[in-house]
Amino acid sequence: MESLSGRLMLMSGGGRCLVGFLAGLLAVLALPPVDLFLAPFVSFTLLVFLIDGASGDPDGGALRRLLPSLLLGWAFGFGYFLGGLWWLGNALLVEAEDFAWALPLAVLGLPALLALYFAFAVTLARLLWSDGAGRIAALAFSFGLFEWLRGILLTGFPWNAVGHLAMPGPLLMQSVGLVGSLAMNTLAVFVFAAPALLVGGRKSRSLLALAALLLVAHVGYGIYTLQSAAPAAADPAVTVRLVQPVIDQSKKLDDGERASVFEAHLSLSAAAPPEGQPKPSIIIWPETAIPFILTENPSGLQRIADVLDEGQILIAGAVRAEDAGAGQVPRYYNSIYVIDDQGQIIGAADKVHLVPFGEYLPLASWLKALGLDAVAMPGGFSPAATRTPLTLPGGRTLYPLICYEAIFPNEIGDDAATATALLNVTNDAWFGRTPGPYQHFQQARLLAVETGLPLLRAANSGISAVLGGRGEVVDGLALDVKGYVDVAIPGRQALHFSGVPRNRIALAIGVILLLVAIFSRIGFIYKEN
Template sequence: MERLAGSIMLLSGWRRALVAVLAGAIAVLALPPLGIFAAPFVSFTLLVWLLDGASGDPDAGIVRRSLPAFAIGWWFGFGYFLGGIWWLGNALLVEADEFAWALPLAVIGLPAVLAVYYGLAAAVARLIWSDGMGRITALAVAFGLAEWLRGFLLTGFPWNAIGYAAMPVPLMMQSASILGLSAINLLAVFVFAAPALLVTRKGRLPGMGLALLLVCAHLGYGAWRLAQPAPQPSDPQTVIRLVQPVIDQAKKIDDTERTAIFEEHLALAAAPPEADGKRPDIIVWPETSVPFILTENPDALLRIADVLQEGQILIAGAVRAENVGAGLPPRYYNSIYVIDDRGQIVGATDKVHLVPFGEYLPFESMLSSVGLNAIAAAMPGGFSSAVTRSLLTLPGGRSLYPLICYEAIFPDEIDDRALSTAALLNITNDAWFGNTPGPYQHFHQAQLRAVENGIPLIRAANSGISAVVDARGGVVSGLAYNEKGFVDTILPGKSTVMVTPSERHRIFWLLAFLSLSVALVSRTGFIFRDN
């Protein structure tokens, strides 16, 4: 192994770049749908050895001195994001005549931009690099901070954060209930990079020992938490029906299909319970399932009233229009409606975090002048975002915490109010991405939001994956990708929460401070000198 490490360190030019790209791509194997947990150990070990050989000119300024490490981190990130989100290009092929020209921007351009975060992480880590355990600590804190920045900078896009690779199954998800994703990002990089210490004497034993301890604690806490009695459903029990219509995206944007699509949703909502099951109390449709402006179609509300039985509630994704003044175009919102058995809209909430270039066009006045449009916006100007997130209050007083589409990938979109709700509600339309890794990755990230907050998740997706997930990440019942139909299941109860969302932020910053301190002290040579 020492010979391999030495060979990697001495690589230069295109060979070094190629190994960095391959190392990043290997890490993708840990993500859904494969979930190969061992893959990142290979990736980050290679990254450490590459950075070992990335010393810049010591007489150059800090920027020039950091360029070799930045290049390695960038190539690593490019491989990781290219392998992880190539499927975004599928959305551009739904209306290929209008958007296919942008395919290289989505498939290659976006990974190239996101790779900058990992390039900066590698450059920062290399500035405080040392010979032993300190260097993997430096890499961990640098990647932890890079992932934190990726969560909000330029509206944020924390898709496939490194920490998800450490949480492929519920047994390995439970640590998120205490630490949260940001802290797990940091600790995961430390553990994944630990095998690099096998070829070094300095800090090998404490580094490998700490990594092993973290893995044991991760698995041990997961096993202990799953062994506790399952949270009991509320009394009276609530039966949820998830409707998964599997409407092809090309059909959804065809105006002539609107009535047929609406009736298809109604038929699945009106179907009798499976076997001798209890009729559903709440029926959930996916994102933008209502194919027209509902408030402008009273007949549609009457049809919903005809289908719903007494006491039933429909939760449906729809586009909401808002008139803002005479002579001005209306604003449109990606919304969720709550509709009772009389066809009355008794609750609503709008999406807060919109998808750039998907639901709205950044720098619209400039870009629209050259003919650009938002991909998923069904109206000129795209969607408007809500100023604040409103909870969905249902008849009877129970509330849900709404997350529309990719809002579920943002841990920081969920605040302490969620702890008082009955469940997280995530409606989405992943039909844009076809049968690619995208829908599986999206579901996995939404699943983690339930574990982090100790709250069940209700998730309805047009083409899948739809499921009710309990507070510990277990799938109670659901529908696989592209499986048309519905599923009725009881809403699980909530778990006791040891750490609130705001407290998890403080845990992350404490870990970042401690890790940075270890890296800096290690660099001075005062610790791990003779190990």
């Protein structure tokens, strides 16, 4: 490994960036559907060796000194986000005649923009860099900081956070319920980069041992949680039916297909349950399942009432219209309706966190002048001011998360703590048979583990599932499998140290690593000579 590290340190700028790009691309293999857990150990170890050689002109200005690390970090990030997000372009091909021109912006432009976070992370790490073990702490602190910023700036986009690389399945997901997703980002980079410490003096081995201990604890805690904590008991009185109609997105957008789309949902909802099982008390349709403005279509409400048996309720994704006043264009919301067996709307919740360019147009007054519009909704949706839990007959509550709202654990309010379950409705048919739906499903599982709450997930094309609070799939339907599943809602899962705010845990870990990096930089600790 010493020979490899030496070669990487001596690489020129172009070669260094190329290897950095490939290292970022390699890390993506740890994401669904591949889930190759070992890939980021190679990626981040290579990144450490590349940063070792990314020193700028000491006689130049600040930019010339920092430019090598900026370019390296950007190349690593571009590889990571290009490999992890290329499938977003599939959404633009649904209506190719209108949006195919923007394909390079989605496939190349967004990864190039997101790569700036990694560019700044590597640059900050380089400023804190040292010859010894402290450089691993510097890298972990910097990535943890900029992954936090990626989750909040410009409405946030924490998709495929680096911590997700360490959590490909339930066994390796349980730690997020202990320390939270922000801390997992930092700890994951620390562990992934630790093999670089195999090259170095004895004083480096203490942090290498700590990283190995963290890895063992990560696996061991998963084993302990899955084996010692019995699954939370389900409520036999509440059976949920998840409907997965697998309707092609182009058909959903065709006005002439609205009746058939609606009937496809109704048909699956009316199907008799498997022999010996009770009828579901709650039926859940995916995001925007109702293909018209329901409040303007009394016959649609009547059809729903005709299908529902006494006591059943339907929870369905729909577009909600709201009158904006005389002479004003109505406001539209991406919503969830609760409808009873009489065809009455007894509850509703609107989406709070909208997808930029997909559901609304940032800087709308400027960009609309250029002829641009939101992809999923002409004119765009309006955001709700607050998230409204859905109260069901019988007093149970569901905490609604529409589409990618499930990837923002920092936005889960305190009122989720009393919810019966999380509810996630989505339509991943925009992305076809690509890694996108698998990545989205993994992040929903992580949210269930982080909160300890069961999660009910209905997706148009999949993956639909009822998840327990440990991320286990109680039952579900795979991608592009048409049908339904009837499942009792699991109980909540107790979390260890649930009284400790997760942001404080992440802050404490970050401060410790920052201090280690600073003391190593000034030679107070981990000085090899």
